[in-house]
Amino acid sequence: MKWDALEEEPCSLARTVAVIGDRWSLLILRECFLRIRRFDEFQSSLGVTRHLLADRLKKLVRFGVLRKTPYQDAPKRYEYILTQKGLDLYPIIMSIVHWGNIHMVDARGRPLLHEHKNCHKMFDPVMVCSECGEPLTAKEVHVHPGPGARKSSPARAKAVENEAKR
Amino acid sequence: MKWDALEEEPCSLARTVAVIGDRWSLLILRECFLRIRRFDEFQSSLGVTRHLLADRLKKLVRFGVLRKTPYQDAPKRYEYILTQKGLDLYPIIMSIVHWGNIHMVDARGRPLLHEHKNCHKMFDPVMVCSECGEPLTAKEVHVHPGPGARKSSPARAKAVENEAKR
DNA sequence: TCCTAAAGTTCTATTTTAGAACTGTCAATA
DNA sequence: TATTGACAGTTCTAAAATAGAACTTTAGGA
Numbered sequence: 001m002k003w004d005a006l007e008e009e010p011c012s013l014a015r016t017v018a019v020i021g022d023r024w025s026l027l028i029l030r031e032c033f034l035r036i037r038r039f040d041e042f043q044s045s046l047g048v049t050r051h052l053l054a055d056r057l058k059k060l061v062r063f064g065v066l067r068k069t070p071y072q073d074a075p076k077r078y079e080y081i082l083t084q085k086g087l088d089l090y091p092i093i094m095s096i097v098h099w100g101n102i103h104m105v106d107a108r109g110r111p112l113l114h115e116h117k118n119c120h121k122m123f124d125p126v127m128v129c130s131e132c133g134e135p136l137t138a139k140e141v142h143v144h145p146g147p148g149a150r151k152s153s154p155a156r157a158k159a160v161e162n163e164a165k166r
Numbered sequence: 167m168k169w170d171a172l173e174e175e176p177c178s179l180a181r182t183v184a185v186i187g188d189r190w191s192l193l194i195l196r197e198c199f200l201r202i203r204r205f206d207e208f209q210s211s212l213g214v215t216r217h218l219l220a221d222r223l224k225k226l227v228r229f230g231v232l233r234k235t236p237y238q239d240a241p242k243r244y245e246y247i248l249t250q251k252g253l254d255l256y257p258i259i260m261s262i263v264h265w266g267n268i269h270m271v272d273a274r275g276r277p278l279l280h281e282h283k284n285c286h287k288m289f290d291p292v293m294v295c296s297e298c299g300e301p302l303t304a305k306e307v308h309v310h311p312g313p314g315a316r317k318s319s320p321a322r323a324k325a326v327e328n329e330a331k332r
Numbered sequence: 333t334c335c336t337a338a339a340g341t342t343c344t345a346t347t348t349t350a351g352a353a354c355t356g357t358c359a360a361t362a
Numbered sequence: 363t364a365t366t367g368a369c370a371g372t373t374c375t376a377a378a379a380t381a382g383a384a385c386t387t388t389a390g391g392a
Contacts, residue, residue, distance in 0.1 A: 012266025100178025109313035147275035
């Protein structure tokens with residue numbers, strides 16, 4: 001499967017993966033949320049090759065996640081800023097960081113702590129249900145086909161059926 | 167940078183990306199949460215090459231995200247089940263799906279709807295602060311070095327400094 | 333004139349991935 | 363008994379992506 005094919009899949013995960021589902025895009029976005037904006041800053045802070053960095057920035061701009069704006073005119077210089085669409089990726093980034101905090105830290109502990117400016121406390125992100133506000137776990141969620149559903153694979157249909165029986 | 171190097175980075179995002187930061191791992195995990203368990207089910211439902219599927223399953227088992235258990239003896243057959251560590255990836259998967267639902271759906275609408283068994287309503291996931299319960303946005307979060315921090319790049323140090331001034 | 337900075341582009345060598353075919357074990361069928 | 367089919371992979375070659383380094387362009391300053 002080609003990357004382009006992913007964008008067409010009738011699956012919100014696949015389509016998002018087409019945008020951010022590679023190593024460097026996610027690391028670039030991490031830097032964006034840490035207020036990194038310029039080509040050379042990304043390059044020195046990530047150690048990514050300049051070739052790939054140029055390619056990924058272009059892709060993120062094409063998908064509307066970053067906006068490329070000039071910050072000086074002579075010579076022309078640009079910086080990359082998160083759009084609202086990009087800012088909306090924050091829960092993804094935070095949930096990835098949180099899983100790493102729980103399952104991947106070494107004896108030294110967490111590399112970063114997060115403070116919520118609202119309540120001035122160090123916090124962890126928690127995912128809750130928009131309707132009842134309770135924390136979510138995989139086992140408490142049931143999946144239904146939505147208006148954009150297409151016929152799913154036999155294997156998945158069987159799995160859904162098995163789940164419904166329980 | 168090699169994939170192995172990512173695991174060593176003093177960054178919870180980089181370390182998590184070392185586990186799930188490629189296209190196929192995320193798609194495999196999506197199927198896992200939809201109760202897909204067996205090699206051929208993954209293969210036919212994803213269209214991934216068998217070679218890569220074998221490789222990614224091995225990797226996910228190595229990292230403790232999946233457990234490979236026999237479900238019959240003659241001939242030996244195995245299935246791949248999410249461990250608790252794997253189940254803990256649910257917020258990542260859900261926040262990816264949610265972003266896709268908001269920013270990547272076409273005119274047909276969402277492919278899947280999610281029902282919360284607790285409150286029996288269709289819901290969206292919301293990320294909130296563990297301390298005050300308010301929804302989180304990037305701009306309301308301030309970052310501090312934690313016990314596992316290492317000296318960061320000059321570019322990032324400057325960016326953090328700039329942010330502190332505001 | 334030469335040096336530096338920023339933001340890329342170009343080049344070759346190495347790794348990964350795609351796509352298809354092949355292997356081995358066992359059960360059920362003809 | 364021979365054949366077919368399911369399952370869980372492995373092996374092969376060709377194509378694509380990535381790493382690492384050098385090069386380019388535009389302009390300001392020593």
